[in-house]
Amino acid sequence: GGMERIGQLFILKGKNQEPVSQLGAGDIGAVAKLSLTNTGDTLGNRDKPIKITPVIFPEPSFGEAVHPKTKADLDKLGGALSRLSEEDPTLQVRREADTSETILSGLGETHLEVAAEKMLRKFGVGVKLVTPKVPYKETITVSAKAEYKHKKQTGGHGQYGHVFLDLEPLPRGSGREFVKKIVGGAIPKNYIPAVEKGINEAVQEGVLAGYPxxxxxxKLYDGSFHPVDSSDICF
Structure with missing residues (x-):
């Protein structure tokens, strides 16, 4: 561990701090301006180091989205949440990528309300706690085949791309897979990444409700191309 310089010791009595020269077993004391110490650390003598078994904190069970009230609050929000979670290990902060929300999780609604009040009082950051958005997803339940031909002629070089796809449902939590099963050069290898990119763009917005x-x-299993008119953008 690191070295801390210990200054004035205090005994805590309610809201009051009483300066003392030493702390004994059973005392609830405090020391200010520690630069390296975090919650769960043990302070001891360098010559006779000890480490007390750390407290096992409960996992958060309730979360809400944190919305800053002003632009100034937004600028200070990250630092305030970081400090809060350092001081209270039962608070956890995460970013929900699908909804672009910052989620603060704790042991209950009151716990989060106290944390929000502390952010305002201690760090000057005003926030609203709201129910998080649900990051809905879509999927398919049966296999299907798809064919698409892109053909455009405007004078000079045209545009041509043609693909056949097998679409299959996967078990929940599997994510997305792209499989290349082209044989005989039906589609040149250099065009296949463009097909995969197009699929990845298409699945960002489903046909049922617009969710990913x-x-x-x-599975890309067949298609065709034109030696002159085909290009990456056509696929």
Whole structure:
């Protein structure tokens, strides 16, 4: 561990701090301006180091989205949440990528309300706690085949791309898979990454409600191309 310089010791009595020269067993004391110490650390003598068994903190069971009230609050929000979670290990902060929300989790609604009040009082950050958005997803339940031909002629070089896909449902939590099963050069290898990119773009918005499509396998098994008119953008 690191070295801390211990300054004035205090005994805590309610809201009052009483300066003392030493702390004994059973005392609830405090020391200010520690630069390296975090919750759960043990302070001891360098010549006779000891480490007390750390407290096992309960896992958070309730979460809400944290919305800053002003632009100034947004600028200070990250630092305030970081300090709060350092001081209270039962608070956890995460970013929900699908909804772009910051989620603060704790032991209950009152716990989070106290944390929000502390952010305002101690760090000057005003926030609203709201129910998080649900990151809905879409999927398919049966296999299907898909064919698409892109053909455009405007004078000079045209545009041509043609693909056949097998779409299969996957077990929940599998994510997305892209499988190449092209044989005989039906589609040149250098165009296949463009097909995969197009599929990845398409599944960002499902046909049912516009939510991302997950747990699906897309198998590219056939297609055709034109030696002059085909290009990456056509696929």
């Amino acid at each position: 499509v997950v747990d699906i396998r897309a």
